Each structure stands twice: as structure tokens, then as C-alpha cells.
Amino acid sequence: MSQAKLIVENLTVRYGEFLAVNELNFQVEEGEILGMLGPNGAGKSTTIKAILGLIPFEGNIRIAEEDAGSMNVRKKIGYMPQSFSLYQNLTVQENMRFFAAIYGVAKSDVERRIDELLQIVELERWKDKVVKNLSGGMKQRLMLACSMIHEPEIMILDEPTAGVDPPLRRAFWDHFRELNEEGKTILVTTHYMDEAENCHRLIVMRNGVKIAEGGADEIKRRALGGELILIDSVNKQEVVRILTGFGFDSTVVEGKVAVLAENSAKTLPEVMEILRKHNVPITYAETKKLTLEDAFLKFIGGDNDF
Amino acid sequence: MTSKEILAVFVKELKVVVREKRLLAILIMQPIILITVFGYAFSGEIKNVPAAIIDDDSSVASRQIILAISSTEVLDVKYFVATTSEAVDMIKQGDIQVAIYIPEGFFRDIQSKNGRIEVFVDESNFNVAMTALNLIEKVSSSLSRELNGGIFIEQRYIFTTKTRMIDFIAPAIIGVVIQMLGLILSASSIAREREEGTLELILATPLKSVDLIAGKFLAITCIIVVDIFNVMLIAHYLFNVEVRGSILLLFAVQLLFLTGSIGLGLAISSISATQLQGIQASMLMAIVSIFLSGFFYPLESMPEIARLIAYFIPLTYANLAFRNIMIKGNGLDIVYPYVAVLILYTLFTTLLATRLLRRKIGGVS
Numbered sequence: 001m002s003q004a005k006l007i008v009e010n011l012t013v014r015y016g017e018f019l020a021v022n023e024l025n026f027q028v029e030e031g032e033i034l035g036m037l038g039p040n041g042a043g044k045s046t047t048i049k050a051i052l053g054l055i056p057f058e059g060n061i062r063i064a065e066e067d068a069g070s071m072n073v074r075k076k077i078g079y080m081p082q083s084f085s086l087y088q089n090l091t092v093q094e095n096m097r098f099f100a101a102i103y104g105v106a107k108s109d110v111e112r113r114i115d116e117l118l119q120i121v122e123l124e125r126w127k128d129k130v131v132k133n134l135s136g137g138m139k140q141r142l143m144l145a146c147s148m149i150h151e152p153e154i155m156i157l158d159e160p161t162a163g164v165d166p167p168l169r170r171a172f173w174d175h176f177r178e179l180n181e182e183g184k185t186i187l188v189t190t191h192y193m194d195e196a197e198n199c200h201r202l203i204v205m206r207n208g209v210k211i212a213e214g215g216a217d218e219i220k221r222r223a224l225g226g227e228l229i230l231i232d233s234v235n236k237q238e239v240v241r242i243l244t245g246f247g248f249d250s251t252v253v254e255g256k257v258a259v260l261a262e263n264s265a266k267t268l269p270e271v272m273e274i275l276r277k278h279n280v281p282i283t284y285a286e287t288k289k290l291t292l293e294d295a296f297l298k299f300i301g302g303d304n305d306f
Numbered sequence: 307m308t309s310k311e312i313l314a315v316f317v318k319e320l321k322v323v324v325r326e327k328r329l330l331a332i333l334i335m336q337p338i339i340l341i342t343v344f345g346y347a348f349s350g351e352i353k354n355v356p357a358a359i360i361d362d363d364s365s366v367a368s369r370q371i372i373l374a375i376s377s378t379e380v381l382d383v384k385y386f387v388a389t390t391s392e393a394v395d396m397i398k399q400g401d402i403q404v405a406i407y408i409p410e411g412f413f414r415d416i417q418s419k420n421g422r423i424e425v426f427v428d429e430s431n432f433n434v435a436m437t438a439l440n441l442i443e444k445v446s447s448s449l450s451r452e453l454n455g456g457i458f459i460e461q462r463y464i465f466t467t468k469t470r471m472i473d474f475i476a477p478a479i480i481g482v483v484i485q486m487l488g489l490i491l492s493a494s495s496i497a498r499e500r501e502e503g504t505l506e507l508i509l510a511t512p513l514k515s516v517d518l519i520a521g522k523f524l525a526i527t528c529i530i531v532v533d534i535f536n537v538m539l540i541a542h543y544l545f546n547v548e549v550r551g552s553i554l555l556l557f558a559v560q561l562l563f564l565t566g567s568i569g570l571g572l573a574i575s576s577i578s579a580t581q582l583q584g585i586q587a588s589m590l591m592a593i594v595s596i597f598l599s600g601f602f603y604p605l606e607s608m609p610e611i612a613r614l615i616a617y618f619i620p621l622t623y624a625n626l627a628f629r630n631i632m633i634k635g636n637g638l639d640i641v642y643p644y645v646a647v648l649i650l651y652t653l654f655t656t657l658l659a660t661r662l663l664r665r666k667i668g669g670v671s
């Protein structure tokens with residue numbers, strides 16, 4: 001049984017009258033990658049700021065058994081903010097040394113640590129370059145390196161791949177998975193659905209409220225209340241009538257009969273059997289794999305709260 | 307407070323400012339330009355220096371000397387007086403800056419190569435004294451060649467406490483530099499971090515806000531101290547401005563006022579959203595201060611309303627303290643009321659800055 005590295009209980013954050021986060025509850029288990037999804041303004045970054053102890057909040061946040069905001073807890077968190085925020089006038093090495101110093105990394109470890117990290121993010125050659133002369137991707141890699149300088153137990157990454165080109169995004173996620181395999185717990189927000197598929201678990205937020213939680217497949221299933229089977233026939237209305245008679249939830253969508261099933265792979269043979277018995281000609285039938293994007297759009301577009 | 311963290315912030319801050327070429331240029335050049343411009347404007351070209359002559363010889367030679375001296379533009383012979391003591395009094399009162407005494411028997415002594423002229427100069431204005439002495443030297447040596455004789459010049463320095471405009475203004479320039487640059491540097495410092503996003507990142511680290519402020523404070527102090535030295539060196543070596551009182555006391559009061567200014571700057575910085583806002587607010591403060599703190603005129607000669615406002619401007623007290631130490635050579639026994647006000651100011655601004663920064667840290671960005 002893994003133990004929770006981060007526990008968020010009844011988190012509420014107000015900006016004046018505005019409720020940015022409302023009664024949010026979730027946990028990140030040790031060694032887990034938890035993804036936070038949600039449109040802009042859903043309260044993801046606010047939640048992260050609360051966890052980092054940057055803003056006042058109501059509720060409880062426990063990180064590795066300690067309260068959020070304490071100096072001790074800050075040492076355990078590696079934070080990579082959304083926008084680039086390092087010293088443009090300092091070199092790669094100077095930036096890393098600065099963060100090593102303020103995170104209290106032992107002097108004897110600093111240089112070794114810097115070399116290790118620069119190797120991981122492939123910036124060794126740029127060690128003495130002034131940051132403002134680096135490309136966007138390199139800066140992003142440097143931020144990741146800086147956020148890990150003190151060997152944090154939990155990494156909090158706020159849209160780490162925003163504005164990063166696809167090959168680098170893949171490289172980033174390779175890093176994240178490697179880190180995770182080394183035992184790091186990761187909380188990551190993202191807009192990219194393909195990235196979300198990499199997370200062990202996801203929470204979906206909208207308007208400061210958690211509207212779904214679970215693995216990627218679970219989220220997809222819950223988005224529609226099940227999976228889909230698509231059937232094409234010359235007599236679609238007949239198909240719908242018959243299946244509804246057998247208790248299936250089915251309608252005509254975009255020229256096909258869509259049947260909702262808890263497990264489409266199991267249900268498809270059953271449906272085919274029924275239709276064959278009723279002699280309805282079928283030209284085509286498939287189980288439809290939902291993408292996470294479909295689920296996400298369904299969640300954030302709909303009114304139903306989960 | 308942890309020294310390692312403060313040192314890290316200090317080194318980072320210095321590097322950031324030093325590599326910001328335009329900011330650095332302003333920081334270094336502004337004080338130099340200020341003191342140089344005011345120095346030249348108010349120490350003036352040496353021309354028509356008021357002088358008096360005591361001619362006890364009334365000979366051909368003495369008249370020739372007087373004529374030669376009067377025909378130059380350097381000295382303006384305004385008075386002929388009877389005794390040297392009268393002339394010395396006039397120097398002390400500031401009526402004249404140079405007096406030339408030609409003793410009886412001057413003409414006769416020249417021929418025995420033993421002519422003697424006494425020149426009294428006001429030492430408070432070294433440039434003027436040197437120029438006048440050079441002129442008299444030149445005039446008398448050409449005369450002695452002409453007469454095939456010898457003239458010997460005796461120099462007598464009269465110590466006065468009168469001040470030139472530049473002596474009056476130089477201490478105020480130091481005050482203005484401390485306030486304006488201290489404000490600008492500190493006001494932009496936190497705001498710069500906020501604009502570049504580094505503030506949020508730093509606040510998420512275990513770095514204490516006290517250490518952050520201390521590191522920044524030390525770095526800004528370092529830079530401004532360089533400026534103070536620049537101004538003092540130029541004032542002294544180029545314009546003969548002297549510090550008559552204790553240099554240590556002066557430096558201590560300068561540091562005190564600097565601390566207050568940095569505190570105010572950090573306070574402004576924490577409530578302004580951008581660097582630009584911070585700098586504009588500081589410039590406004592600086593300009594109001596310059597005009598109303600008795601920069602050009604002593605407080606006593608300002609209109610009553612202006613004087614009333616002046617009492618609420620910290621720069622006023624800094625100027626009073628600097629002037630007392632530099633011009634009058636006064637010690638802590640005299641300047642303590644001004645120092646007391648500056649201590650209050652410094653306590654107030656640093657406390658305000660720490661409180662505002664703490665709140666800002668907790669607030670909505």
C-alpha cells in the first residue's frame with residue numbers, strides 16, 4: 001500500500017469574492033504521476049500556488065506529513081512554473097548555483113549536482129552561456145534542471161511543456177518518466193491530452209471544482225457514462241427501436257447508430273446476436289475508442305458535475 | 307538570517323545589475339555628471355577675483371606692479387587699504403580673496419635683488435589662491451628682469467570659514483545621489499523579479515524573505531557606496547570641496563540615509579506592479595525632494611510654505627547633516643538632531659518595506 005505524498009483536503013481559495021478553488025480534495029500517492037487537467041481558469045495554477053504556500057487558503061494541505069508553506073516542506077518540493085522565470089543575465093551555471101544556495105544544497109555537492117543535471121537535460125555545452133541567449137527549449141530544460149537541484153521528493157510542474165515543440169515534449173516526458181521510475185512523485189498540469197495519457201491518474205477541474213478523477217480509461221468511460229458501439233445500417237431507426245426494446249441506450253448520431261455500453265468489447269457480440277435474430281441488415285459495426293480529448297471536452301463543456 | 311543565503315542573493319543581485327549595461331551606465335554616470343556640471347557651474351572660472359592692495363612704497367616700481375596686476379582679468383583690484391590687518395579682515399569677511407602688500411623700500415630692495423611682496427590669500431578657495439599667486443609671480447618676475455633686480459614673493463594663507471556655492475551644493479549632491487539612485491535601484495529590484503517571474507520561484511524556495519531583503523540591501527549599498535566615493539573624489543580633487551569634520555561620521559550618516567532610501571524604494575517596489583511604475587514613483591519623490599530640501603538655498607531663505615514642506619522631507623535632514631559635517635566641521639554633538647530624524651526615517655521605511663513585502667508575498671500576484 002503506497003502512502004500519500006501530498007494530501008489536499010477541502011482546499012478553498014478566494015480572491016476577494018471570487019472562489020478560485022472550491023472544496024478541492026485529492027491525494028498524490030508516493031511514486032505516482034498525477035495529472036491535473038482543466039481549461040484556463042479552472043483553478044489548477046491556484047491549487048499549485050496554495051500547495052507551494054504562496055497564497056493564503058482554507059483547508060488542509062499536507063506534504064510528506066508536513067503542512068504546506070513551512071521552510072522544511074519547501075525543500076522537499078521541486079517547482080517548475082508555467083512561464084520562464086530564471087535570471088536572464090546570469091549564465092546557466094550561475095542560475096543553478098543560485099538556486100542550489102537558496103535551497104541549502106551542501107557546498108560540496110553543488111558542482112557534482114549541477115554537472116549531473118546538465119547532463120540529464122543535455123545542456124553541458126551551454127554551461128557558461130548567458131541565459132537570455134538560449135533558445136526557448138533550452139531555457140525550459142534549464143528550468144527543469146533548476147527545479148531538481150535540491151533532489152526534491154515531489155515535483156510540481158505547471159504546464160512544463162507549454163510552448164515546447166513536439167520532439168522536446170516527448171523528451172521532457174521521457175525525463176519525467178525516468179524521474180518517476182527513480183521514485184519521484186510528480187504533480188503535473190497540462191493542456192495536452194496525449195501527455196495526460198502518460199499520467200497514472202488524472203483529475204479534471206472546472207471552475208475551481210474537481211469534476212472527475214481516475215485513470216485515463218476510467219475518465220473516458222465516465223465522460224459518456226460508458227463506451228460506444230457504432231453501427232451502420234440501411235434501417236437505422238429499426239436498429240434503434242429493437243435495441244431500445246432490449247434496454248440499450250442508443251440513438252442516431254452523425255449517420256450512425258451509437259450504442260452506449262459499459263464495456264463495448266463485451267457488448268458488441270451480444271448486440272450483433274440480437275440484430276441477427278431480428279434480421280436487420282448491418283453493413284458495419286465497431287467499438288469506438290474514445291480519446292481523452294473527447295472525454296475532456298465532454299466534461300468541461302457539460303453541466304453535469306461528477 | 308543565514309549568511310550563505312544572503313551571500314548568494316548578494317552575488318546574484320550584483321551580477322544582474324552589473325550585466326544590465328544601460329542601468330549600470332546610469333548608475334555610474336549620473337553622479338559623475340551631476341557633480342561635474344554643478345562643480346563647473348558653481349565654482350566658476352577664475353576671473354575678476356576681488357583683491358586689495360596695500361602700497362607702502364608708492365614708488366615707480368610699486369605703481370608698475372599695480373598697473374600690471376590691474377590690467378589682467380584674473381584680479382579685480384577693488385580696494386586700496388592702509389594696513390595689512392585691515393586687508394586680512396576683509397578676506398575673513400569675504401569681501402576680497404587676495405591682498406597684496408608692497409612694503410616700504412620695495413623699489414630700493416629690488417635693486418639689491420632683495421625686493422619683497424607679501425600676498426595674502428583665502429585658503430578656502432585653493433584654485434583661486436593658486437591662480438592669483440601665479441599671476442603675481444609672473445608679473446613680478448618680468449618686472450625684476452626689466453629692472454635687473456630681484457623680487458621675492460611671500461605667501462600668507464588666511465583661513466576662513468566662508469563657503470563657495472559648490473561647497474554648499476556638493477553635500478546636497480551626495481544626498482540627492484543617495485536618495486535618487488538608492489530609490490531607483492531598490493524600487494526596480496523587486497519589481498524586476500516580479501516581472502521576470504523569478505519572485506514567485508524564489509518565494510517557493512526555503513529562502514527567508516529577511517535573507518532576500520538583506521542580500522538585496524547589501525548589493526544596492528555596495529553600488530551606491532561606489533557612487534558616493536566617485537562624487538566625493540571628484541568634488542575634492544576637481545573642485546577643492548573639503549570635508550572639515552569627521553569622514554567616518556559623514557560616511558556613517560550617508561549609510562544611514564542610504565538605508566532609509568533603500569527601505570523606501572523596496573516599499574515602493576512592493577506596491578508597484580512594474581519596474582517602470584517603481585522608477586517613476588521614485589523619480590517623483592527625488593524631484594520633489596531636490597526642489598524642497600534646500601538643495602540650492604539654505605532653508606532660512608525659502609518661503610515659509612516651502613520651508614514647512616521641507617521639514618517633512620528626509621533629504622532636508624540629510625543635507626543639513628552633510629553640510630554641517632563637511633562645511634562647518636561639526637561633530638555628532640551638533641548634528642545629532644538630524645541624525646535622530648534620519649534614524650526614525652530609516653526605521654520607518656525598513657519596517658514598512660518588510661511588512662509590505664511579506665504581505666505581497668502572501669497576496670495575489
